[in-house]
Every structure is written in structure tokens, then in C-alpha cells.
Amino acid sequence: DLRDAYGFVENNGVVSINAANYSNVNNTDQITWTVIPNLGRTNSAITVEPANADRQIPNNYSPYVEYDFTLFSSGKLTIDTYVSPTLNYKKNEGLKYAISIDEEEPQIINIHEGETQPDWEYPAWWNNSVTDHIKKKQSTHTVSAAGKHTLKVWMVDPGVVFQKFVIDAGGLRPSYLGPRESLNTLIKIK
Template identity: 40%
Template sequence: MEADHHSRAVGGDGIRWVRVDDIGRTGHGMEPYPLRAPRQTPGGDSPRLEYEMTLTTTGPVKVLAYLSPRNNVFATDGLKYAVSIDGQAPQVVNTTTATGANDTTMNKQWERNTSDNVNLTATTHVVDRPGRHVLKFWMVDPTVVVQKIVVDTGGVLPSYFGPPESRRYSAV
């Protein structure tokens, strides 16, 4: 799913989602604004992007988040976001530590992330039934820019661009 193809963008407390044109590998990104907004606790009515999707399988799925390589604007323990499916608890990901790019000096992983123009992270979720679901990409830190989200139900092969976006159908 391309980041700007969300079903719903939920803001709150002066925070809104903005589209970042032509960022990343395949399209436009989305980021919370303002960039100096305070860290958020994911869940409830906190800021998030929602993606409606239909899955034909059950069991574990891997959610791959293609993020722009960014630095944290606050002196905190890393740059974070969260993901959940349906009513499950959000899984918080620290992009700084998840990719091994947590050295304050230039390191090989940070070099790779910036040259590839992506910071690829993953979470694993369990889907209990086939059918319609809602994936939620939660804001935790303000400078996280999401480019693309891939839900791997099994068999996605590694590639530079990731798989093409699935067709979207509208009830309208």
C-alpha cells in the first residue's frame, strides 16, 4: 500500500498528516505535522493512518514498513512508530535500533539506509479470520515518514521496490 493511499488519516491535539510529494522509491510519503509535535502514545484516538484491506488467509503476517531514513528531532531513545491490525494492541518499533543504525557516528547500516533511500522495518501480527481488516500506522515520533506498507501473508520475495500495490476496490 502506498502511504498516501490510506483509507483514513486521523489527527488530533493539533497534529495532522501531510503528504510529502515524490519521496522514496515508488510514490509519495506521509508524515505527521508539525515536525516538532510531542511524542504520542499509540492507541485510542491518537494520530494514525488507517488502511482497509482484505486478506484471504489467517495466521501470522509480517507488516513491512518502508520509511524514509530520518534523524530524531528530540533527545529521546530513538525514532518510533507503531502498527496494529484491527483491535490488536499497537506494536511499537524503534527504527533506530531495529535496523542497527543506532550508532551516533556514521555506520554501515545508516549508509545503506540513506543510499537505498529506505529504512525497512517489520512487525509480525496474527490474523484470526479471512476478510476485511484495518491496518493502523500510529504516530509516535513526529519525523517518521512512511513511504509504503507491505503486508506479507507468505511468499513476498525481497526486492528493491517491494511488490506492486494490490488493487483497491471502493464500495462507492
């Protein structure tokens, strides 16, 4: 029932959330989430500061942001996380973040997985990411019931810049910019 909707509301099988419009934020004494105005394809972006922070293990005390949303169905869904393109400047296994819905175990996502190349080769994926000013990473989740849910995104490595999250409950259609941001019941209309 739409009257019970809370947060971002599913429409045609999709919930689209601009990263800067979080419902809740958890900072630590050393690490804070920061909104970067007008960075991104459709709105502002978020990242953590300082940029040289240590890698974090996702838990209730590490830096995270939450997004409340409402689904009208249950079952398997996918989340496309739109991040700004970045090279693996740490020269390690890649920059990571963690993502979950409700109380599920966080999934660690490596934004550079499978992209390691010798230094003398120019990575072809970089051309596409920079041209589109976006890189999409996908995760799969299951929700057991319709209703209110919470998307939680943890900082694992600094340097990951989040632009948008698109939750596909079966209605996502191809488009260049992705769907417009969903209605958010937590924002007062003036």
C-alpha cells in the first residue's frame, strides 16, 4: 500500500537513489562522508575523507550510509552501483566498498576486479568509463517480504566516489543515464 511507503518508493519495478540523498550517515572520529556538489551524471556524489584513510572492515562502527526504500514485491533483485571512474592508484587488488540490504551480510565489491593489466598496456575499460563518466558495479540480493527496507553502503577503501544506486526488482530498462530518482517520502514538498 502506497500509504505505508517509507523512503524511496519503487516505481515500475525500480528504485533509483542519488547517492547524496542518504537517509542516515555514520561517520567516525577519523573518517567522514562528504557530498561533492554537482559531481556525477545526474546529481551530486559522495565519498569519504580523508582520501588517505586506512582500509575499513564493514561493521556497525565503521563509516556507512543508509538509504530507506519501499518495495512492493519480494524476491531476488540486483543493485547497480554507479561510481565515478578511478584507476587502481594503490596498485593493490583494487578499491572496494561493501553493500547490503537490511541485516544481510555485507558483500565486498571490488571496483577493479578483473581489470589488472601490465603497466605498458592502456586499459580499454578506462576509455569507456571516462567517456561515460560512470562505472557500474552490480550485486545481487534477496528480500523476503515487500515493504520498508534499508540499503547500506560501507566504506572499505577511500577513493570510491558514489553517484547513484539503482535497485532492480524486475522493471529496469536500458537507458544511458539510468532511471530518474524515485519519489522519496522523507523529503517534504514545499
